[in-house]
Amino acid sequence: MPILGTVASQFSGKPFGSFESIATVAADSNGLSDINFNTIPATYAHLQLRMNLFNSSGTNAFVTFNGDTTTNYWQHGIESYGGGSTSVYSGGNQYAGFVGNLVLSNTYPGVSILDIFDYQNTSIRKVIKGSYGTNMNLASPGYSRNFYSDATWGNTSAITSINIQCQTGVFSQYSTISLYGIKG
Amino acid sequence: MPVTYEPIARSALTGNQTDVTFSSISSIYTDLVLILNTGSSTGAAAALMQFNGDTGNNYSFIQMWGPNSSTAYSESHATASYIDMQAVGTTVLHSNICNIMSYSQTSKYKGLITRAYDANNNRWYQSLGTWRSTAAINQIRIYLNTGQFIAGSTFSLYGIKGA
Numbered sequence: 001m002p003i004l005g006t007v008a009s010q011f012s013g014k015p016f017g018s019f020e021s022i023a024t025v026a027a028d029s030n031g032l033s034d035i036n037f038n039t040i041p042a043t044y045a046h047l048q049l050r051m052n053l054f055n056s057s058g059t060n061a062f063v064t065f066n067g068d069t070t071t072n073y074w075q076h077g078i079e080s081y082g083g084g085s086t087s088v089y090s091g092g093n094q095y096a097g098f099v100g101n102l103v104l105s106n107t108y109p110g111v112s113i114l115d116i117f118d119y120q121n122t123s124i125r126k127v128i129k130g131s132y133g134t135n136m137n138l139a140s141p142g143y144s145r146n147f148y149s150d151a152t153w154g155n156t157s158a159i160t161s162i163n164i165q166c167q168t169g170v171f172s173q174y175s176t177i178s179l180y181g182i183k184g
Numbered sequence: 185m186p187v188t189y190e191p192i193a194r195s196a197l198t199g200n201q202t203d204v205t206f207s208s209i210s211s212i213y214t215d216l217v218l219i220l221n222t223g224s225s226t227g228a229a230a231a232l233m234q235f236n237g238d239t240g241n242n243y244s245f246i247q248m249w250g251p252n253s254s255t256a257y258s259e260s261h262a263t264a265s266y267i268d269m270q271a272v273g274t275t276v277l278h279s280n281i282c283n284i285m286s287y288s289q290t291s292k293y294k295g296l297i298t299r300a301y302d303a304n305n306n307r308w309y310q311s312l313g314t315w316r317s318t319a320a321i322n323q324i325r326i327y328l329n330t331g332q333f334i335a336g337s338t339f340s341l342y343g344i345k346g347a
Contacts, residue, residue, distance in 0.1 A: 019189035024214065024346030041185070050215055050344070052285040052295060080248035080258035080310075108314050109295030111285045131297045135314040137244040139262035146246040146258065146312040174292050176285075178214055178346035181185060 017183075020044070024178040027054075031170030037162045037179045040119075045184030047116040049162065051132075053175045055104035059168035063114065065126070065159045077130075077149025103134045103145050106172055110134040119159040126153040188345045189217075195339045200225050203327035204339045211288035211320050213343030218324065220280040221338045224272040226331030228304070231280055232266040234325045235294070235315050243267050245313035251305065270309040271300035272328060276336040278302055287321040294321060 025035045040047070053061060064073070080086045104110040112132030119126060133145040153159075164177055171177075190213075195204050209216070220231060234243075241263040247270065248258035261268065269280045282298040293316050300309040315321075326339060 017187050019187065019344070020185040021188045021345060021347035022185055050283075050285065050346075052215075052289075054292065078248065078250075078256055080246050080260075086248050086256040086258045108293055109285065111283075111295035111297055111312070113283055113297060131299065131310060131312075133246070133297075133312040135244050135246055135295065135312050137262045137314060137316065139260055144244075144246050144260060144312075146248055146310060148248075148310050174286075174289060176214065176289075176346070178344075180188070180344070180346075 020181045020183070022179045022181050024176065027171045027173050027175040029173045031172045032166070032175065033170045034163055034165040035171070035177050040160050040162065040179070041181065042120050042158065044181030045118065046182040047119050047159070048180045048182060049114040049116065049177065050180065051112040051164070051177045053104055053110040053112070054106050054172045055166060055169055056106040056172055057169040059104055059166060061102050061104065061110070061112070062165045062167060064163045064165070065153050065155070066157055066161055067163070068155060072154045073151060074154065075149050075151040077147055080146040081144070102132050102147070105134060105136055108134050108136045116159065122156050122158055125156060126159060127151070128153070186345070186347055190343050192341045192343050194341070197333055197335050197337045199335050200332040202332050203325055204333070205323060205325045206341050207323045209322045209324065210343070211322070212345065213288070214286065214346040215344045216284040216287050216321070217342040217344060218282040218284065219340045220269070220326065221276055222272050222278055223274060223276040223334040223337055224328055224331045225334050227274050229272040229328045229330050231269040231272050232327055232329055233269055233282070234266050235317070235321045236319055236323050237325070238317060239265055241265050242316045243313060244316070245311045247309060247311045249307050249309040251307050267296065267298070267313040267315070268311060269298045269300055270311065271302040271307065273302060273304035276334065277304070284321065290318055290320050292318060
């Protein structure tokens with residue numbers, strides 16, 4: 001045990017009980033052009049999607065719900081390219097999906113955490129909060145990206161499936177996407 | 185469905201302390217989540233993080249932050265010797281959450297996202313970082329760029345395991 005530290009095992013085996021793993025998909029050496037989570041259980045209040053992605057083309061990942069590939073998604077947020085300023089962006093009604101501009105590399109992981117709120121509520125459009133990007137060890141503005149966004153899927157249907165599509169090429173080996181459910 | 189988001193370890197300081205280290209971190213999880221609520225003995229400071237005792241220039245991060253005005257800013261730090269999680273002030277009012285993705289993977293670099301809130305200056309921060317190592321993370325050291333963490337500061341580490 002380090003003098004000023006904490007051995008990282010003191011609480012292991014005591015899960016909270018309201019955060020459950022639904023499914024995980026990991027790409028093998030063949031890669032994956034898209035990833036689907038189908039038949040999502042309706043037993044949770046919220047969903048969380050956690051992604052660690054690689055791609056040799058430097059591309060984007062797009063998330064869509066229930067097979068809806070129309071321009072039915074809105075995304076607004078703030079992005080940092082690593083320079084001295086940030087920019088506000090708005091993807092209103094122009095993306096068939098969101099998590100655009102996540103620059104992926106085969107060396108540097110593109111990381112993303114999306115919280116999908118009230119995914120079963122059939123009275124409201126769905127809201128998604130996301131933090132995501134890729135850091136490629138660049139000191140000056142470049143292809144590294146840091147995003148924080150709020151997004152809406154303009155549909156009141158309960159979300160029963162999620163598709164994550166690689167815009168160009170495939171999510172390469174060691175890419176991992178996990179879907180979790182959070183009980184209310 | 186399997187329950188996850190397990191508490192791995194927690195440290196609550198009873199006196200001022202230079203750093204906190206979580207060691208012997210199990211590799212059984214998919215991701216790690218580190219939550220800090222901290223204050224600094226010297227006022228405004230930044231919480232820094234290193235993995236596996238690596239003090240070399242193997243870290244990089246992009247920060248963006250929003251002060252209490254209409255403009256947000258960003259900085260890019262390459263070839264750094266730590267990940268900067270920012271936002272530690274004079275009292276234990278400053279929170280950070282750091283998600284370390286695929287931390288036990290041994291074929292790729294490690295990516296992470298941190299978010300912080302600075303209650304003294306009403307600022308939020310988000311950093312996106314990379315540790316350029318393929319080693320599994322089994323140790324995390326958290327320290328300040330100046331001063332010490334004050335009594336009452338808490339550090340909690342959780343593991344999330346995908347099915």
